[in-house]
Amino acid sequence: MRTAIFDDKKIYAILNNDENIILSSLDPKSHKAKRKKLDVDSVFYPENNESLKSLNNKELMVAVNDDVDSNKNSMLIIIDKKTLDTKREIVMEKGFTIYKTHLDDKDKIMLISHEGEVKMFNRDFKEILTEKIPLKFKSDDERLEEVKILDGKIYALVRMFDRDKDGVIGRIIEYDIESKDSKEISLKSDRDWEMTSLEVVK
Incomplete structure (x- = not known):
């Protein structure tokens, strides 16, 4: 199914x-x-x-x-x-x-x-x-992993296959459709991820 x-x-x-x-x-x-x-x-x-x-x-x-x-x-x-x-x-x-x-x-x-x-x-x-959405893929190693929409804003999880030298393995982009404003949060990890998930709540 x-x-x-x-x-x-x-x-x-x-x-x-x-x-x-x-x-x-x-x-x-x-x-x-x-x-x-x-x-x-x-x-x-x-x-x-x-x-x-x-x-x-x-x-x-x-x-x-x-x-x-x-x-x-x-x-x-x-x-x-x-x-x-x-x-x-x-x-x-x-x-x-x-x-x-x-x-x-x-x-x-x-x-x-x-x-x-x-x-x-x-x-x-x-x-x-x-x-x-300004995903700003930095390399072919990044992909859109998950998207959530809440109150006119789009939250996109961009995942890298391998961590960079600073331990960053993903980014969350918050994008406001009306104002076109965007924010970005880097996600760090001490190991590579096999699975990811994103949930947005009020």
Whole structure:
């Protein structure tokens, strides 16, 4: 299983294998289940366990990338909750690989790419903002490891594969979308990391 959410008294889950993506809905009381294969090429896969979101009371949103050869553009797939049919596909521009999706309480949809590019849409998927988080990768040894969004600010964890001479192995960048202000905190360690995680709380 790739990801699952509980919404409107039902469980929705994505499962994928080498050939397709299966979307399931399950009624936890009656145990009745419905499954449907998404009508996308076999190169597309959900990026992570946050790829499935409830868009509104009638629709789900699934983010998929070409994880095979990276030749096809990333997509958002809008799905009818009741029938699990695909209603719409929103194709990203070439080079924008969806890493994170976020729905705020002001009906805005935010997408963040692996390179730190930010796109904001309204609920009709009209693009209203494009930004770039100042990740400032210092070498090919750095990558975007995790992103969290809270109160209009983006928190990005950039990880290095190996510590530098000062013991720095990562950085947290705080970026305010409205003011464009950014802050950076270096993370030091006495040993290399195999796994990292970031959580932001009020």
